[in-house]
Amino acid sequence: RATRLSVLKERPAITSDGVSITLKANIELPVEIDNVLENGAEGVGLLRSEFMYMNRETLPSEDDQYDVFKTLLEKLDGKPLTVRTLDIGGDKTAKSLIDDFGNSICNPLGMRGVRLSLNRPDILETQYRAMLRASLHGPIQILLPMVTSVNDVRQARRILHKVAAELRTEGHEIAQYLPPLGAMIEIPGAALAADALAQVCEFFAIGSNDLTMYTLATDRADEQVAHLYDPLHPAVLRLIQFTTQAALRNNIPISLCGEIAANPRYSPLLLGLGIRDLSMSASNIPKVKERLLEMECGAATQRANIIMEQTDSGRIAMLLDDFSDRGR
Numbered sequence: 001r002a003t004r005l006s007v008l009k010e011r012p013a014i015t016s017d018g019v020s021i022t023l024k025a026n027i028e029l030p031v032e033i034d035n036v037l038e039n040g041a042e043g044v045g046l047l048r049s050e051f052m053y054m055n056r057e058t059l060p061s062e063d064d065q066y067d068v069f070k071t072l073l074e075k076l077d078g079k080p081l082t083v084r085t086l087d088i089g090g091d092k093t094a095k096s097l098i099d100d101f102g103n104s105i106c107n108p109l110g111m112r113g114v115r116l117s118l119n120r121p122d123i124l125e126t127q128y129r130a131m132l133r134a135s136l137h138g139p140i141q142i143l144l145p146m147v148t149s150v151n152d153v154r155q156a157r158r159i160l161h162k163v164a165a166e167l168r169t170e171g172h173e174i175a176q177y178l179p180p181l182g183a184m185i186e187i188p189g190a191a192l193a194a195d196a197l198a199q200v201c202e203f204f205a206i207g208s209n210d211l212t213m214y215t216l217a218t219d220r221a222d223e224q225v226a227h228l229y230d231p232l233h234p235a236v237l238r239l240i241q242f243t244t245q246a247a248l249r250n251n252i253p254i255s256l257c258g259e260i261a262a263n264p265r266y267s268p269l270l271l272g273l274g275i276r277d278l279s280m281s282a283s284n285i286p287k288v289k290e291r292l293l294e295m296e297c298g299a300a301t302q303r304a305n306i307i308m309e310q311t312d313s314g315r316i317a318m319l320l321d322d323f324s325d326r327g328r
């Protein structure tokens, strides 16, 4: 297994008809970075910054966060690091914030993600300061979770510019160009407004976990409705396709970083819908890469077109699995 991994690690992810795909890693804890590099990830597509806020009474300082980002960038040695701003809420909670926001923070429709960051700009500013200072050590990108409208991004960008100006006035050296600022597309309304959002974002990352949950009004953590939580539902696929096309039309990079990126079963469909950049937990990269190496992107696109004409997710699953069987 060790040799198979090391052979795969060095091979770029290119489909049998020559389409190159970028495979990056999602991380929740900095210790995962060694595993990220061992599995041949081309960067970190999603650093969930929540761990810095969980299991403690107080908020993390700017220096705490700077140290984390700097260490990761140094280990990545030139590969990009995408840091998501705080997304406490829904399934992730923090004692230091529950006092202020009460139940709203546990409510998936409440004060969470970028909403909380804009409501508590002090928290966002601390994250930005740490990221901007760390940006001297390698390519960093800033990803905003739970974006619903262009206003979220405009406000978040205004604060980013303000923080950069303050750092410069204080005499901090920061990179000449500010890091790209992008939005997670994980709310159906954001997906449908993707053309407008693409005007104010430098990149998109589709969060298919929450996108599935909100599209189908099905709690991703509630076992009683797990059978309804279906990323192959035609509505979810349409939103993924629409968002991807909007990114292409508007010339901004797009990646997908939900759980479906990590499962080779979905790879032909995601490629067929136009996705060329996937981010997943690092240990899944080799098996997704193996699937991509043997796959024809042209055939996957044709199959995706047929799938997108279907109305029933059972039939979609069948068309997908049948395609995979033939590919072997």
Ligand code: PEP
Binding pocket: 046, 048, 087, 186, 206, 207, 208, 209, 210, 211, 257, 258, 259
């Ligand atoms: C998602 O929602 O798809 C996602 C990648 O983020 P998280 O699982 O942290 O909500």
Ligand code: MG
Binding pocket: 145, 186, 207, 209, 210
């Ligand atoms: Mg999410």
